[in-house]
Amino acid sequence: MPEMTAPKTIELRVLRYCPSRDSAPAFGSFQVPYTDDMSVLQALQQIKATLDGSLAFRWSCRMAVCGSCGMMINGEPRLACNTFLRDLAPDAVTIEPLQNFPIERDLVVTVGDFVKKIESIYPYVMPKAPKTIEQGTYLQTPAEMEAYASFADCINCMLCYAACPQFGANPDFIGPGAMALLQRYSSDSRDGGQQARLDRIRGEDGVWSCTAVGICSEVCPKQVDPANAVNQNKSKSALDFFLSRLRKETVS
Amino acid sequence: MEHYDADIVILGAGGAGLRAAIAATQSAPEMRIALVSKVYPMRSHTVAAEGGSAGVIRANDSLDNHFNDTVEGGDWLCEQDVVDYFVSHCTREMIQLEHWGCPWSRQADGNVNVRKFGGMKVERTWFAADRSGFHILHTLFQTSTQFPHIKRFDEHFCVDLLVEDGRVQGAVVLSMSTGEFTAIRARAVVIATGGAGRVFRQNTNGGIVTGDGMALAYRHGVPLRDMEFVQYHPTCLPGTGILITEGCRGEGALLVNKDNYRYLQDYGLGPVTPEPRNKFMELGPRDRLSQAFWHEERKGRTVTTPQGEAVLLDLRHLGRAKLKERLPLICDLAKEFAGIDAATTAIPVRPAVHYTMGGILVDIHTATPLPGLFAAGECSSVGIHGANRLGSNSLAELLVFGRVAGEHAVAFARQAPAANADEQARAIEAKALALLQQRGGGEHHAMLRAEMGASMEKGCGIYRLGEEMQQTCNTIASLKQRYAALTLEDHSRVWNTDWITAIELGFQLDVAEAMAHSALARTESRGAHQRLDSFDKRDDVNFLTHSLAHHQDGAPRISTMPVRITRSPPGQRAYGALGEQLEASRKEAAHA
Numbered sequence: 043m044p045e046m047t048a049p050k051t052i053e054l055r056v057l058r059y060c061p062s063r064d065s066a067p068a069f070g071s072f073q074v075p076y077t078d079d080m081s082v083l084q085a086l087q088q089i090k091a092t093l094d095g096s097l098a099f100r101w102s103c104r105m106a107v108c109g110s111c112g113m114m115i116n117g118e119p120r121l122a123c124n125t126f127l128r129d130l131a132p133d134a135v136t137i138e139p140l141q142n143f144p145i146e147r148d149l150v151v152t153v154g155d156f157v158k159k160i161e162s163i164y165p166y167v168m169p170k171a172p173k174t175i176e177q178g179t180y181l182q183t184p185a186e187m188e189a190y191a192s193f194a195d196c197i198n199c200m201l202c203y204a205a206c207p208q209f210g211a212n213p214d215f216i217g218p219g220a221m222a223l224l225q226r227y228s229s230d231s232r233d234g235g236q237q238a239r240l241d242r243i244r245g246e247d248g249v250w251s252c253t254a255v256g257i258c259s260e261v262c263p264k265q266v267d268p269a270n271a272v273n274q275n276k277s278k279s280a281l282d283f284f285l286s287r288l289r290k291e292t293v294s
Numbered sequence: 295m296e297h298y299d300a301d302i303v304i305l306g307a308g309g310a311g312l313r314a315a316i317a318a319t320q321s322a323p324e325m326r327i328a329l330v331s332k333v334y335p336m337r338s339h340t341v342a343a344e345g346g347s348a349g350v351i352r353a354n355d356s357l358d359n360h361f362n363d364t365v366e367g368g369d370w371l372c373e374q375d376v377v378d379y380f381v382s383h384c385t386r387e388m389i390q391l392e393h394w395g396c397p398w399s400r401q402a403d404g405n406v407n408v409r410k411f412g413g414m415k416v417e418r419t420w421f422a423a424d425r426s427g428f429h430i431l432h433t434l435f436q437t438s439t440q441f442p443h444i445k446r447f448d449e450h451f452c453v454d455l456l457v458e459d460g461r462v463q464g465a466v467v468l469s470m471s472t473g474e475f476t477a478i479r480a481r482a483v484v485i486a487t488g489g490a491g492r493v494f495r496q497n498t499n500g501g502i503v504t505g506d507g508m509a510l511a512y513r514h515g516v517p518l519r520d521m522e523f524v525q526y527h528p529t530c531l532p533g534t535g536i537l538i539t540e541g542c543r544g545e546g547a548l549l550v551n552k553d554n555y556r557y558l559q560d561y562g563l564g565p566v567t568p569e570p571r572n573k574f575m576e577l578g579p580r581d582r583l584s585q586a587f588w589h590e591e592r593k594g595r596t597v598t599t600p601q602g603e604a605v606l607l608d609l610r611h612l613g614r615a616k617l618k619e620r621l622p623l624i625c626d627l628a629k630e631f632a633g634i635d636a637a638t639t640a641i642p643v644r645p646a647v648h649y650t651m652g653g654i655l656v657d658i659h660t661a662t663p664l665p666g667l668f669a670a671g672e673c674s675s676v677g678i679h680g681a682n683r684l685g686s687n688s689l690a691e692l693l694v695f696g697r698v699a700g701e702h703a704v705a706f707a708r709q710a711p712a713a714n715a716d717e718q719a720r721a722i723e724a725k726a727l728a729l730l731q732q733r734g735g736g737e738h739h740a741m742l743r744a745e746m747g748a749s750m751e752k753g754c755g756i757y758r759l760g761e762e763m764q765q766t767c768n769t770i771a772s773l774k775q776r777y778a779a780l781t782l783e784d785h786s787r788v789w790n791t792d793w794i795t796a797i798e799l800g801f802q803l804d805v806a807e808a809m810a811h812s813a814l815a816r817t818e819s820r821g822a823h824q825r826l827d828s829f830d831k832r833d834d835v836n837f838l839t840h841s842l843a844h845h846q847d848g849a850p851r852i853s854t855m856p857v858r859i860t861r862s863p864p865g866q867r868a869y870g871a872l873g874e875q876l877e878a879s880r881k882e883a884a885h886a
Contacts, residue, residue, distance in 0.1 A: 092740070095782070095792040096784035096786075100333075100337075102337055104536065106626070106627075108337045108338075108500060146789055150789050166436050167393070175390055179405070180393070182404050183403070183404040184400050184402060190397075195425070197336075197341075198336050
C-alpha cells in the first residue's frame with residue numbers, strides 16, 4: 043500500500059490591482075495545493091473559488107485556442123492554460139498581467155487598442171475576382187494555402203506584443219500580431235487588397251518601426267512566426283516605395 | 295445609465311451572432327446593429343470546434359442522404375421541414391465562407407476536401423485541418439469588421455431583456471470593464487449566446503458556455519424545448535474534458551479497450567473492418583458511442599488513468615505526416631494536456647458533456663413566440679438535432695440559421711414601432727446592483743456551482759434513472775434557494791468577475807432545472823436520453839413529441855408539442871450491418 047503523502051502546495055505571487063481600492067499594483071501571495079497535471083489557469087481558478095473571489099483574470103477554452111489567458115508567468119508571456127505547475131515547482135511562481143498593456147484590474151489588461159489595430163489593416167478578403175455563390179469555390183492548391191496558412195493560425199493572444207520591445211516603447215506601433223494578420227490576407231491567392239494594406243503600414247508606426255528582435259516569434263504559442271510576416275512586408279514596403287517613386291517620375 | 299438606440303441587438307458574437315450581424319447589415323445597410331458579447335468575438339466558444347461543418351458536395355452524395363442521416367441520427371425527433379431547409383442551405387454557406395477566406399483544407403487540385411464523420415453516410419464534412427471552428431470564427435469576425443453599421447459591445451454582459459407591450463424592445467448590458475450599465479433599445483433582438491454545457495461537471499465547453507440566453511428567454515415566458523437531450527461527446531481527455539475531435543475517427547482512428555479490442559463491435563456497430571466505414575464502428579453516432587463506453591466501464595474493460603477510467607483512441611497507424619496535415623491541434627493537445635505523442639501512443643479518452651440539443655423554442659424562421667425575439671445556434675431549438683445531433687451539423691447550423699435570424703430580425707424591425715422601456719431598464723439595473731451589494735452570511739457561489747455540476751452528472755448523465763433524476767431536481771431546487779442568499783466577496787465595479795459569474799450561475803440553475811425536469815418527464819428512451827428503469831425503450835405512441843419547459847415560480851411546468859414529420863416515418867434506428875440492411879429494405883419498399 044502506498045504511503046500517504048501530504049498534498050503538495052505551491053506559492054503563487056499574483057500582481058493585484060483594484061482601481062477603486064489600490065493606488066498602485068502590489069503582489070498578493072497564495073498557497074495552492076497542486077497535482078502534476080495542474081495548469082497555472084487551474085491554480086488561479088482554485089484561488090478564485092476557495093481563497094479570494096475577487097481575483098480578476100480572463101479565461102475560457104482551457105485548451106490554448108481562444109487566446110484569452112495570456113499573462114506574464116515568471117516574467118515570460120505565456121498562456122496560463124498550457125503552462126503547468128510541475129514545470130515551475132517547487133519555487134514560488136510569479137504571475138503578472140501581460141507586459142506593455144495598461145492594467146485594468148489584477149491580471150486584466152486593455153485589449154481594445156490591439157483589436158483596433160487588427161481592424162485597421164483590412165482583415166478580410168478583398169476579392170481579386172469576385173464570384174457569386176452559384177459559381178462555387180475558388181481553386182486554391184495546397185501550395186497556395188501554405189503561403190498564408192501559418193499566419194492564419196494566430197489566436198490573438200497578444201503574447202508577441204508583451205514580448206516586443208518596440209511596442210513597449212511605442213504603443214502606436216502596429217505590432218507583430220496585426221502584421222501577421224495582414225500577411226495572412228495579402229498572401230492569400232483569393233485576395234487583391236495588397237496595395238491598400240501596404241499603404242496602411244508605411245508610416246512611422248508601421249512596419250519600419252520593427253527593429254528585428256525576433257522575440258515575437260519565440261513566444262508565439264502557435265508557431266505563427268510574426269517576425270517573418272514583418273520581414274516580408276519590410277521588403278514589400280521597400281519595393282513599393284521605390285516603385286511609387288518610379289511611377290511618379292514616369293508620369294511627370 | 296447610458297442609452298444606445300439600435301434597430302437590432304444581437305446577443306452573442308460567436309458563429310451564429312456574427313453570421314446574423316453580417317446578414318442583417320447586408321440586407322439593411324441603413325440599420326444600426328448592436329452586437330453584444332461578454333468576450334471579444336474571437337474568444338467565443340465556436341473557436342473550440344474542431345472537426346468540421348456539413349454540406350453536401352460529393353457527386354455520390356445527395357440532400358436526401360444528408361436529410362436521412364440527420365433525421366435518423368436524431369431518432370426521428372427532428373422537425374423535418376426544418377431539416378430539409380437546413381440541408382439545402384448548408385453548402386452555399388460553406389461556399390460563402392470560402393469566399394470570405396476560410397482556409398478549408400484542399401485536395402491536390404485545389405478543390406475543397408471533405409472528411410468522414412460519425413453517422414454520415416457519405417463524406418460531406420468541410421474542414422480546416424482540426425481547427426474548423428477557430429477558422430470559421432476568425433473568418434466571420436474579421437469579415438464583420440468591414441461593415442460600419444455593426445456596432446460592437448465587446449466584453450459587455452447581458453443582464454436582461456427589455457420586454458414591454460408584449461414584445462421585446464432591447465437589452466440591458468453591463469460593461470465588464472467599467473461596471474456601468476447601458477440600455478440598448480431595439481426593435482428586434484437575436485439571441486445567439488451558445489449552449490449550456492458548463493452546468494455539468496466534466497465537459498468540453500469553455501468557461502463562458504453558461505446558457506445565459508436560454509435563461510433570459512425562458513424567464514420571459516419562451517419555452518425551452520427538448521432540454522433533456524444533452525450530448526456526451528465520446529472522445530475527450532479524462533479530467534479536463536478537453537475535446538479530441540471526431541475528425542480523428544473520420545481520418546481512420548480506432549477505439550479500443552484495455553485489451554486492445556475494438557469493443558464497439560459488441561454494441562451493434564460492427565462488423566469490424568480495418569478502417570471504419572461510414573456509419574459503422576468508430577463512425578457511429580455520438581450517443582451510441584458514449585453509451586458503449588458506459589457499458590465497457592461497468593464490465594471493467596476500461597483503462598485506469600489518474601483522472602479516471604478511459605478507453606484508447608489509436609491514431610498511430612495514420613502516420614506522422616497525415617497527423618501533421620489533418621490533426622495538428624489534436625497532436626498539440628495530446629502532447630500538452632496528456633503528455634502523449636499521438637504518433638506513437640494511443641490517447642486515453644472518455645465521454646464528456648459537449649452540446650445541448652435543446653434550447654429556445656423557435657420556428658423555421660428562428661422566431662420565438664415572443665414578438666421581436668429571434669434565436670439561432672446552440673442556444674436555440676430550431677429542430678434539426680432531435681434527440682441526438684450528428685457531428686458537423688452544428689457549425690453548419692450557426693451559418694444557415696444565423697443568416698436566417700439576421701434577415702428575419704431585419705424584416706421584423708422594419709415594421710415594428712420604436713422601442714420604449716426606459717423605466718424597466720432602470721429596474722433591471724437596480725436588481726443587478728442589489729446582488730452586487732449582497733453581504734452577510736450566505737455561501738460563496740463557487741460551492742453551489744460545483745454541487746450543481748456533480749448533481750447534473752449523477753442524475754442526467756449518459757444513462758438515467760427516475761429516482762436519480764428526481765434527486766437532481768430536488769438538489770437544483772435547493773441550490774436555487776441557497777443562491778437567493780449568496781454572498782459576494784467583491785463589491786467593486788471594475789472587472790468584477792465575482793459578480794458576473796454569480797449572475798451566470800443564476801442562469802445556469804434555471805437551465806439545469808429545465809433539463810432535469812424535462813428528462814424526468816420523458817418516460818421513454820430516445821437518442822441521448824436513455825433510461826435504465828422501466829422506460830428503457832423508445833415509445834412512439836406517447837413520446838414522438840417535443841418537450842417544452844415553461845418557467846414559473848417553483849419547478850418548471852413541462853408540456854409537449856408534436857414533431858413535424860413530412861416524409862420520413864419513424865423507423866428502427868440502427869448502425870453497422872443492421873443499419874445497412876434496414877436501409878436496403880427501405881429503399882426496396884420505396885421502389886416497390
